[in-house]
Amino acid sequence: MKAARKKRLYLILLIVTGVGVAAALALNAFNQNLMFFYSPSEVSAGKAPSAYPFRLGGLVTDGSVKRLANGLTTRFDVTDMDKTVSIEYTGILPDLFREGQGIVAHGKLRADGVFVADEVLAKHDEKYMPPEVAAALKASHDKGVAEAARESGS
Amino acid sequence: MPRFLRYLLPLALFLAMAALLYRGLSIDPRFVPSPLVGKPAPSFSLPQLENPQATVSNADFSGKVSLLNVWATWCVSCRAEHSVLMQLAATGAVPIYGLNYKDERPLALNWLQQFGDPYHVNAFDADGRVGINWGVYGTPETFLIDKRGVIRHKFTGPLTRDIVQRELLPLVQQLKAEQG
Amino acid sequence: MIPELGHFALILALCMALVLATVPLLGTYTRTQSWVALARPLAWAQFLFLALAFATLMHAFLVDDFSVLYVANHGNTQLPEIYKISAVWGAHEGSLLLWALILGGWTMAVSLFARNLPDEVLARVLAVMGMVSIGFLSFLLFTSNPFERVFPVPVEGGELNPLLQDPGLAIHPPMLYMGYVGMSVAFAFAIAALLGGRLDAAWARWSRPWTLVAWVFLTIGIVLGSWWAYAELGWGGWWFWDPVENASLMPWLAGTALVHSLAVTEKRGAFKRWTVLLALLGFSLSLLGTFLVRSGVLTSVHAFASDPERGLFILLFLLLVIGGSLLLYAVRAPGISRGGGFATVSRESLLLGNNVLLVLMTALVLIGTLAPLLYDAMGWGKISVGFPWFNSMLVTFMPLMVVLMGIGPLTRWKQQDPNELLRRLRLALALSVAAGIAAAVPLLGDNWSLGLALGLSVWLVSTLLTGLFLRLRGKGGLRALAADLSARGGRSYYGMWVAHLGVAFFILGITVATQFDIEKDQRMSPGQSFELAGYRLQFDGVVEAQGPNYAAQRGTIRVFRDSKQIAVLHPEKRVYQVQRKPMTEAGVDPGFMRDIYVSLGEPLPNGDWSLRLYYKPLVRWIWFGGLLIGAGGLLAASDPRYRLRHRRTASEGDALAAGGRA
Numbered sequence: 001m002k003a004a005r006k007k008r009l010y011l012i013l014l015i016v017t018g019v020g021v022a023a024a025l026a027l028n029a030f031n032q033n034l035m036f037f038y039s040p041s042e043v044s045a046g047k048a049p050s051a052y053p054f055r056l057g058g059l060v061t062d063g064s065v066k067r068l069a070n071g072l073t074t075r076f077d078v079t080d081m082d083k084t085v086s087i088e089y090t091g092i093l094p095d096l097f098r099e100g101q102g103i104v105a106h107g108k109l110r111a112d113g114v115f116v117a118d119e120v121l122a123k124h125d126e127k128y129m130p131p132e133v134a135a136a137l138k139a140s141h142d143k144g145v146a147e148a149a150r151e152s153g154s
Numbered sequence: 155m156p157r158f159l160r161y162l163l164p165l166a167l168f169l170a171m172a173a174l175l176y177r178g179l180s181i182d183p184r185f186v187p188s189p190l191v192g193k194p195a196p197s198f199s200l201p202q203l204e205n206p207q208a209t210v211s212n213a214d215f216s217g218k219v220s221l222l223n224v225w226a227t228w229c230v231s232c233r234a235e236h237s238v239l240m241q242l243a244a245t246g247a248v249p250i251y252g253l254n255y256k257d258e259r260p261l262a263l264n265w266l267q268q269f270g271d272p273y274h275v276n277a278f279d280a281d282g283r284v285g286i287n288w289g290v291y292g293t294p295e296t297f298l299i300d301k302r303g304v305i306r307h308k309f310t311g312p313l314t315r316d317i318v319q320r321e322l323l324p325l326v327q328q329l330k331a332e333q334g
Numbered sequence: 335m336i337p338e339l340g341h342f343a344l345i346l347a348l349c350m351a352l353v354l355a356t357v358p359l360l361g362t363y364t365r366t367q368s369w370v371a372l373a374r375p376l377a378w379a380q381f382l383f384l385a386l387a388f389a390t391l392m393h394a395f396l397v398d399d400f401s402v403l404y405v406a407n408h409g410n411t412q413l414p415e416i417y418k419i420s421a422v423w424g425a426h427e428g429s430l431l432l433w434a435l436i437l438g439g440w441t442m443a444v445s446l447f448a449r450n451l452p453d454e455v456l457a458r459v460l461a462v463m464g465m466v467s468i469g470f471l472s473f474l475l476f477t478s479n480p481f482e483r484v485f486p487v488p489v490e491g492g493e494l495n496p497l498l499q500d501p502g503l504a505i506h507p508p509m510l511y512m513g514y515v516g517m518s519v520a521f522a523f524a525i526a527a528l529l530g531g532r533l534d535a536a537w538a539r540w541s542r543p544w545t546l547v548a549w550v551f552l553t554i555g556i557v558l559g560s561w562w563a564y565a566e567l568g569w570g571g572w573w574f575w576d577p578v579e580n581a582s583l584m585p586w587l588a589g590t591a592l593v594h595s596l597a598v599t600e601k602r603g604a605f606k607r608w609t610v611l612l613a614l615l616g617f618s619l620s621l622l623g624t625f626l627v628r629s630g631v632l633t634s635v636h637a638f639a640s641d642p643e644r645g646l647f648i649l650l651f652l653l654l655v656i657g658g659s660l661l662l663y664a665v666r667a668p669g670i671s672r673g674g675g676f677a678t679v680s681r682e683s684l685l686l687g688n689n690v691l692l693v694l695m696t697a698l699v700l701i702g703t704l705a706p707l708l709y710d711a712m713g714w715g716k717i718s719v720g721f722p723w724f725n726s727m728l729v730t731f732m733p734l735m736v737v738l739m740g741i742g743p744l745t746r747w748k749q750q751d752p753n754e755l756l757r758r759l760r761l762a763l764a765l766s767v768a769a770g771i772a773a774a775v776p777l778l779g780d781n782w783s784l785g786l787a788l789g790l791s792v793w794l795v796s797t798l799l800t801g802l803f804l805r806l807r808g809k810g811g812l813r814a815l816a817a818d819l820s821a822r823g824g825r826s827y828y829g830m831w832v833a834h835l836g837v838a839f840f841i842l843g844i845t846v847a848t849q850f851d852i853e854k855d856q857r858m859s860p861g862q863s864f865e866l867a868g869y870r871l872q873f874d875g876v877v878e879a880q881g882p883n884y885a886a887q888r889g890t891i892r893v894f895r896d897s898k899q900i901a902v903l904h905p906e907k908r909v910y911q912v913q914r915k916p917m918t919e920a921g922v923d924p925g926f927m928r929d930i931y932v933s934l935g936e937p938l939p940n941g942d943w944s945l946r947l948y949y950k951p952l953v954r955w956i957w958f959g960g961l962l963i964g965a966g967g968l969l970a971a972s973d974p975r976y977r978l979r980h981r982r983t984a985s986e987g988d989a990l991a992a993g994g995r996a
Contacts (some may be wrong), residue, residue, distance in 0.1 A: 007678055010301070015690055026698055026727060030705070034721035037716040044360075055718065062256060072857055072944055081286065091855045092935035092946050095916040100226070161667040164611060165660035168618070174651055174704065175625065177711040179645045241488060315406055315492065319484055 035106065043109070044083040049111050053118075055103035056085060065099060075114075078103065089117040096122040190305050195222075195297070196287040203254050203262055203276035210277040214251065215299045219329045221271070222297040224253045224290050227261045232294045234314035236269050242318055243272035247327045252276035255285045255293055298322070300329045337402050340390025341354040341481040344431075347383035347438070350376050354441075354464030358457035360777040373457040377445040381438040382465065388435045389465040391480055392422050400491050403484040404428060409491040411839040412883040412911060413499075420504035423495040424643075426628060427480035429507060433624075436508070436515045437463065444519060444544070451540060458526035459519075469651040477644050496884070496917050502562040510555030510582060514620040516548020517585055519778050520592065521617035524610045527660055528666045533610055538600035539976065541613070544756060545596060546829075546971035549589040550964045556582050557960035565920065570853065570931050570948045575724040580703040581623030584696050588616040591692035593967070594685050598828075602747055604673030604682055608689065612661060619696070620654040625652055626703070676689040684742040691735050729783075736790045736841065739834055740797035744804070746974045762800055766793035787845035794838040798831055822975040823915050829970025836962025843955025852949040857934065859942045869930060876934070876943055884908040886919075889934050889943065893923055905934045905945075929953050 037055045038048040048054055058078035064086075065076040073090040076099075087105050097103060097120060107117035190196070199211040215222075222237065225232040243250055252273035254262045259278060266273075278284050288297070298307040307325055309317060354376040361369025391404070395418045400406040410427050424430040441463045450457060453989060474480070496502075523541035527533045559582065564572040573579060592612040599609045625648045676682035702719045709717045712917055744758050770789025774782045806814050807829065818824040860875035874890040886906040894902040903921030910917065923930040928951045935944030 011678055011686075015686070016799050017688060017734075019694060022694060022730070025730065029723055030702075030719070033720040033726075034705075034717045035720050037718070067938070072855055092933075092944055095918055109960065161607075161664040165657065165664055168656055168660055171704070172649065172657070174708060174711060175649055175652075178707045179649065184649075237490075246484060247752065305789060315488065316403060319403060319482075 039103075040078055040080045041083040042086040043085050043115070048109060050111075053106060053108045054104050055104055056087070056115050056117075057102065058085070059102050060097070060099050062099045078105070085115055086113070087115045087117050087120075091118050091122055094122045098122075155213055190289050190297075191308055192304065192314040194302075194304050195299055196284075197285040198287065200253075200276070200277040200279055201286055203252070203259065203278040206259075206278070210251070210275055212303060213274075215303045217301055218246055219301060220274075221248050221250045222253055222288075222299060222301050223250055224254045224255050224285060224288070224293050224297075226257045226293050227265045232312070233269075235294050235314075236272070236314050238315055238318060239272040240270050241315070242313075242322075246249045247323060249274040253285065253288070253290075254278050255290060256280065298325060298329070300332065326334070336801040337394055337399065337481045338485065341479065343383040343386040343390065344471065344481070345476060346635050347380050347387065347434070348382060348468065348475060350380035351471055353466055354380060357988045362457050362539070363452045367453075370453050371893075373453075374445045375461040376431055376464070377441045377460050377628040380464075381442040383432075383433075384435045387481075388422070388431055391428060391431060392419060395419065395421055400489070401481045401483055401487045402480075404480045405491060406484050406488045407492045407642045408494050410493040410883065411490060413494060414882050416501070416504060417494055417499050420498070420805075423507050424494045424498050427474070427478045429511075430470065430474050430478055430628075431480050432508065433511055433515060434467065434474060436511050437467050437470060437518060440515055441467065444522075447654055448540065455526055455530065455540075458529055459522045462522035462525045463518060466522075466655065469655065473644075473647055473651065477647055484601075493883070495628050496908070497566060499910075500562060500566050501644050501847040502558055502565060506555060506562055509558055512552075513548055513552025513555050513589075514582075514585065516544070516551055517589060517617040517620045519544040519548060521659070522611040523782075524613035525662065528610065528659075528662050531600075531669065532768075533606045533670055535600055538596050538609065542593075542596045542600055543973075543976045544815040545589070545592055545613070545616075546967050549586070549593055550967040550971065552582070552589060553960060553967065554584050556586060557957050557964070559745065560960075561957050563892065564953075565922065567918075570920070570933075570946075570950065572847075575719075575721055575823070577703050578627050580625050581619075584699055584703075585616050585619040585623060587692050587696040587699065588612060588619050591689045591696075592616050594688050594692075598682055602674045602676070602682060604668050604676065605686070606673055606691075607667045610667070610670075611663060612689075613692075613937075614656075614659050615693075615696075616929055618652075618659070619700075620656060621648075622651055625649060640970070674748070676747070678748045679745070679755065679826065681742055681745040681747050681750070684738050684745055688735065688742065689740070691731055695731055696725065697725070702727075720751050727736065731838070732841070733786060733790055735835065736794060739837065740793045743801050743830060743834070744797060747968055758800060758804070759797065761899035762793055765796045766790070781849060783849055787841050791838040791842045794834055794841075797839075798834055800917045802831065810851050820974065823973065825973040826970045826975075827982045829968070829973070830968045831966070832969055833963045833966025836959040836964075836966060838959070839955045839962060840959030843952045843957075843959055846952040847950055847956060851950050851953070854947045856945050856947055857938060857942055858945050859940065864947060866930070867928075868895065868948055869900075869949070870897075871930070871932070871947060873943070873945065875941065876937070879906070881908065885908045887934065887937075889921070889932075889945070891921060891932050891945075893930055902980050903930070903931065903932050905932045907934045913926040924954065927952065927955060 035053065035055050036056065038055070040058045042048055044058060048056070056078065058080045061077040061079050061084060065074060067074055068088075072092075073088060074093060075086060075088050077086050078082045080086075087107075088110075089105065089107075101122055105115065105119075105120045106119040107116035108116055110116050195215060197212050199209050202208045202210055214220075225235075239250060242250045244246070250273050252275070254276050256279065258280075262276070262278070266276075277284070282290075294312050296309040296313055297305050298309075300306045306329060307321075309322070313322065346735065348575075353702065354373065356378070358368050358371075358373035361367070361372070386981040391402075393399075394402045394405045395409045396415075398405070398411050399410060404425070404427050408421050408428070413421065413517045421428070423429040441460060444463070445456065445460060448459075451459070520541050523544070527537045556579075559579070560572045562643070563574065564570065587901065591611065592615075595605050595609040595612050598605045625645065628644060628648060702724055705719050706717055709715055740762065741755070741759065745755060766789045769792040770785040771790045774780070774785025806812065809818070819828060854864070854866065856864055858873040860873060863870050863872045865871075870893070872892045872894065874887045874892060876887050879886045879888040886908045888904050888906045891903045891905065892899055893903065901923035903923055904921040905921035908917045908919055918932040918933050920931055922932075928949060931950055935946055937943055
């Protein structure tokens with residue numbers, strides 16, 4: 001009985017170590033694969049990373065969508081009603097991509113300040129505003145209200 | 155670890171997760187609170203869409219319960235919302251004012267002609283300045299304004315029959331019953 | 335008048351559930367035989383009323399009764415008949431009604447097909463299912479009544495979401511719900527056993543076929559969902575690690591662990607606490623999925639319209655059901671006897687490894703799904719967990735699983751001589767290592783992930799063949815197969831065999847489809863051709879076309895191989911009349927070895943179009959593998975021993991019932 005107990009203990013120890021190592025690996029990989037979200041204001045203020053990819057979202061500015069000469073690259077601006085950032089994307093835009101709609105793009109910032117997207121998401125539900133976009137808009141709106149109040153006060 | 159505690163572990167993990175989920179419910183990612191609810195409607199005076207010589211202003215709202223619907227022809231969801239507005243207008247439950255947001259006059263007039271006009275009157279906000287004062291950040295949005303000209307509720311996104319039936323109409327009845 | 339009838343039937347069903355959850359259970363404690371005997375007829379009555387309510391709602395859709403708010407929002411006169419039917423479960427209220435109906439169906443099925451169960455055990459099982467039913471029916475009636483009327487009556491309805499107007503999606507939710515809700519049977523058996531205070535081999539044998547069938551439905555539901563995403567979303571993907579998809583994957587992973595763990599409990603009486611915990615976990619994760627999809631806590635491509643109030647209701651329900659059952663577990667588990675012992679090298683150990691890995695994967699998927707919520711709640715920023723993370727998890731743990739999967743079936747219960755095991759595995763090991771290296775070395779394949787996948791698949795297939803050889807050797811070879819299939823325990827074995835073979839297909843499909851697919855975004859003028867993986871795709875322009883309830887721009891692409899035309903594809907861009915929603919409908923030339931997949935992008939000047947062209951090798955193996963896994967489960971569930979042994983288990987059952995009195 002004693003020997004069986006010992007064996008069981010070894011087995012459990014083995015499993016616990018294995019699971020521990022696996023979990024450590026997984027969590028480490030987890031931190032590297034998080035994609036943070038930045039608003040156009042944050043990008044303009046230089047808060048977004050220039051070395052690695054992130055997500056950027058906002059409303060597509062009216063009249064900003066232009067197709068570049070090669071026919072497949074589109075350039076457009078997104079705004080949080082405060083600051084604006086230009087995005088370049090080569091490929092087919094999603095069905096619901098439209099001026100005035102909220103979108104989220106994955107990609108990296110180029111040296112000239114243009115965000116080069118490898119994926120553009122406009123959700124399939126039109127009632128849906130990407131939550132990050134909504135929050136970014138709210139933040140810049142609150143800022144605008146505060147500034148307006150300051151101006152009228154002074 | 156005492157033996158019995160071991161068996162409570164799954165329960166403890168679950169309760170921790172439930173607490174997180176509860177917190178998650180209160181931070182509904184789609185819900186954007188409007189700082190304007192409960193405050194008097196921001197003052198404005200804009201030319202009418204239908205008649206550039208005449209104006210609409212927040213003075214028009216006083217003395218009655220009214221809706222202000224922010225819309226634009228470039229907004230796809232507004233198209234989806236339009237039939238709901240038409241129905242609501244047909245019931246005559248509440249006058250609907252329109253705020254035509256960052257739009258072009260001929261396009262907007264053409265839209266109303268083509269799909270029908272549910273609006274009492276439309277304000278034409280070409281550069282979107284009034285919209286910004288009202289905290290508009292996506293069309294469509296609809297504000298419910300009481301008899302004293304105070305914003306009482308804001309609907310973000312298109313109104314649906316569901317919302318009209320369950321939320322909007324009961325609220326309208328309630329506001330109508332209030333003292334002016 | 336008819337919708338009110340449905341509403342009334344729903345209320346009656348709730349009444350039945352209320353009685354079902356209490357009276358028979360009380361009967362088992364007070365030993366009132368007549369109360370215990372009520373369980374069965376109550377289960378039937380509940381199902382009858384639910385079916386009536388469901389039929390009423392379907393009728394409202396078929397006759398376009400827009401005075402019902404739910405029909406006004408999601409029905410339309412122009413909708414083709416089949417989508418009028420599937421629109422019943424196309425949105426929140428109706429799909430919840432389907433959930434309740436299916437729960438009622440499973441409850442009735444248990445009362446019908448588990449006739450040999452001792453009455454008291456049956457009464458407990460049905461009572462637990464009745465409790466779950468109370469939760470869902472009151473949720474329906476108090477927050478999401480599908481029969482609510484609207485006034486004034488609209489002339490036309492709001493139409494079913496165009497994304498859902500697809501034959502695959504018409505049957506995907508019912509399948510998935512069959513799986514989700516089916517997990518409640520295993521849950522109910524576990525709770526009944528915990529209440530009765532005795533878990534043993536008989537308990538495992540009763541709940542095993544039910545668990546298997548539910549797990550098969552879940553498997554098929556997920557496969558259909560993946561296929562729908564591929565066919566309908568128009569960007570060629572088949573799995574997105576979307577919260578809603580994860581919500582279905584988690585119970586599946588837990589269910590897979592449960593199916594294996596139940597085998598140990600049935601055969602060896604071991605792992606009892608673990609198995610019962612898995613049974614609770616499987617259904618808890620189903621419920622959690624429901625919560626995530628319907629509360630709006632996580633946003634997703636196909637989440638239902640969110641409503642925090644509904645979310646709160648489900649959360650309370652979760653607390654009661656999951657919290658209550660885990661509390662019961664904490665109270666009862668210390669009293670459960672330890673099962674038979676086993677050596678370090680034994681089938682038990684290997685199945686334990688399988689369970690640990692599956693639960694670990696479930697936990698990781700759960701963490702990845704809830705992480706954005708956690709970060710938001712703690713104010714750490716808005717994040718999304720990248721695709722690559724989930725994929726790397728899969729690549730880390732899948733191979734380990736597959737290695738165990740090859741060894742397990744060749745290992746004896748209780749104790750296995752390691753040398754004998756190595757002798758059995760020798761050939762398979764040599765074959766798979768050779769295949770893996772061949773695919774991974776430069777000059778031959780030069781792709782290490784293909785090498786890994788091929789090695790693993792060969793490993794699975796060759797160990798399976800070894801097992802088959804050993805099983806049939808000395809019994810007359812293949813001729814013994816037919817006899818073996820009708821013998822007790824035979825189909826369990828062949829079910830495992832087929833399901834594991836499915837995994838081999840699945841691994842190869844996933845690897846090849848992701849590693850060797852070709853994707854091109856291409857600008858094309860009418861008449862122009864494009865070479866893709868040895869096929870010539872000729873674009874013949876786009877014309878306007880009219881569907882029953884949509885207008886479309888339909889492209890024509892002819893596919894040539896060696897200057898012979900093999901297919902004509904018609905990808906479309908549709909705009910549905912009512913919701914004005916644009917939809918991309920891909921044109922697909924399916925094949926067992928490869929798919930050619932084309933979707934329309936946007937119109938460009940001069941009649942040109944941007945097109946998205948894909949070549950997807952072996953992509954169908956993913957779903958074929960999934961279907962094999964499901965077929966294996968079904969074969970195992972049909973094992974005669976679950977039926978033949980019923981007479982003999984009666985005595986064991988009495989013992990279980992007696993345990994309840996103790």
